Amino acid sequence: MAEQRPPILETRGLTMRFGGVVAVDNVDFSLAEGELRCLIGPNGAGKTTFFRCLTHIYKASAGEVLYRGENITGSHTHQIARRGIGIKTQVPSVFDGLDVRENIWLSARRHHKERETDRAVDAILERIGLTALSKRLVGRLSHGERQGVELGVVLAGDPELILLDEPTAGMTHEEVHRTTEMIREINRTASLIVVEHDMQFIKAIANRVTVFNQGAILVEDTMENVLRNQEVRDIYLGKREVA
Ligand SMILES: Nc1ncnc2c1ncn2[C@@H]1O[C@H](COP(=O)(O)OP(=O)(O)OP(=O)(O)O)[C@@H](O)[C@H]1O
Ligand SMILES: [Mg+2]
Numbered sequence: 017m018a019e020q021r022p023p024i025l026e027t028r029g030l031t032m033r034f035g036g037v038v039a040v041d042n043v044d045f046s047l048a049e050g051e052l053r054c055l056i057g058p059n060g061a062g063k064t065t066f067f068r069c070l071t072h073i074y075k076a077s078a079g080e081v082l083y084r085g086e087n088i089t090g091s092h093t094h095q096i097a098r099r100g101i102g103i104k105t106q107v108p109s110v111f112d113g114l115d116v117r118e119n120i121w122l123s124a125r126r127h128h129k130e131r132e133t134d135r136a137v138d139a140i141l142e143r144i145g146l147t148a149l150s151k152r153l154v155g156r157l158s159h160g161e162r163q164g165v166e167l168g169v170v171l172a173g174d175p176e177l178i179l180l181d182e183p184t185a186g187m188t189h190e191e192v193h194r195t196t197e198m199i200r201e202i203n204r205t206a207s208l209i210v211v212e213h214d215m216q217f218i219k220a221i222a223n224r225v226t227v228f229n230q231g232a233i234l235v236e237d238t239m240e241n242v243l244r245n246q247e248v249r250d251i252y253l254g255k256r257e258v259a
Contacts, residue, residue, distance in 0.1 A: 021049045022085050024177055024207045025070070025101075030079035032065050032231075039065040041231035042079070047177075052203045054218045054239070055211045057228030058251055063211045064106060066228070067179050071096050071103050083177070098127075102175030106182050110165050112155030116146055119154055119165055123172035136172065144168045144198060160191030167198065178202065180210045184217050196220045215243075227251075 025047040032040040039062045047053055055063050068074040070081055072093050080089045088096055097103075110119050117137060124136045141147040144164050149157065154165055163183060170178060183199070184192045192214065199221055202208065212218050218225065218239060225242045227234040229251050235242060242248055 023047055023082075024049045024051075024084060025209075026082040026085075027070070028080045028082070030066070030069055030081065031077045032062075032069050032074055033077045038231050040069055040076070043231070043233060045226070045233065047207060047209060050203075050207055052199070052208045052210070052221060052223060054222040054225045055209055055228060056213070056218065056225060056242075057234070061228040062231040063228050064181055065231075067103060067105070067181055067209075067211065070179065071101060073103075073105075097173055097175075100174070100176035101179065102170040102173045102177070103179040104166050104170045104181060104183060106185070108162065108166065110154050110162060110169060113153065115151050115153050116157070116165055116168075117141065117150040120168045120172050123169040127173050136174075140168050140171050143171065143201070145194065158191075160187040160195075163187060163191070163195070164198075167195075167202075171202070175206055177207045177209075180208065182211055182213065184212065184214050192217055 023046045027043050027045040030040055030043040030045070031038065041062070043066065057063055065074065069076040072091060076089065080087055082088065083099060083101065088099065120140055121133060121137050124140070125133045128136050141150050144167055146161070146164055146168065149161060154162060157165065167183065184195050187195065196217060199208065199210065210221065222239045224236060225239050226236045227242060227248055234247060234251070235245055237245070
């Protein structure tokens with residue numbers, strides 16, 4: 017039997033209201049150390065808002081966030097990052113006018129001593145498969161390559177828990193495949209929560225899947241069971257019919 021480890025992340029009653037909209041609705045969530053969880057749900061289900069509450073980009077209206085059992089609800093975003101939670105948002109956070117290496121270097125320097133930074137950057141470039149592109153301006157990269165750099169910027173913070181919001185959005189089939197491999201590799205040393213819409217990608221990486229709907233957790237199960245779940249099928253089909 018595997019030894020029982022405490023969850024790396026927990027939320028209790030986490031709630032985020034925007035005026036009358038309850039974007040995150042009383043969410044109790046738990047992620048085991050080393051786990052790779054996928055978060056799915058229709059547009060507007062509250063996935064991004066949930067991530068933003070976890071990292072205090074938004075101040076939650078109610079509830080608690082616990083990291084390794086410690087309450088981090090009121091901590092600043094940069095303190096949360098320093099504690100080991102890295103986030104890749106849907107909004108780009110790289111500098112087009114700098115090259116790949118410089119972008120990752122800037123992020124790494126915040127977490128490493130000057131002497132160690134170069135070595136850390138080299139290791140990350142290898143890990144994300146961008147060593148050959150290290151001198152290329154980020155503004156000149158393809159969309160998928162940029163996404164790779166974004167991931168590198170997150171990894172440079174040496175996170176133990178990584179939150180990825182739609183990492184494969186706009187990627188080619190080949191890039192999605194490479195990202196799948198990369199995420200599996202990252203999961204050997206870090207826990208992850210990945211928000212995605214691409215079902216093939218989720219099938220390839222996920223063990224457990226959490227389905228959000230209208231700010232709340234609808235189901236948590238294996239991908240296989242989630243795909244068979246009638247309520248899940250209804251919310252997705254409902255959306256598609258509307259669209
Ligand atoms: N800053 C904000 N101000 C007001 N309402 C917001 C804000 N951010 C999100 N919302 C609302 O909260 C709800 C959840 O949005 P959120 O972006 O978290 O959904 P999502 O699951 O990430 O959707 P998508 O799959 O489209 O990215 C939506 O109704 C959205 O309009
Ligand atoms: Mg979103």
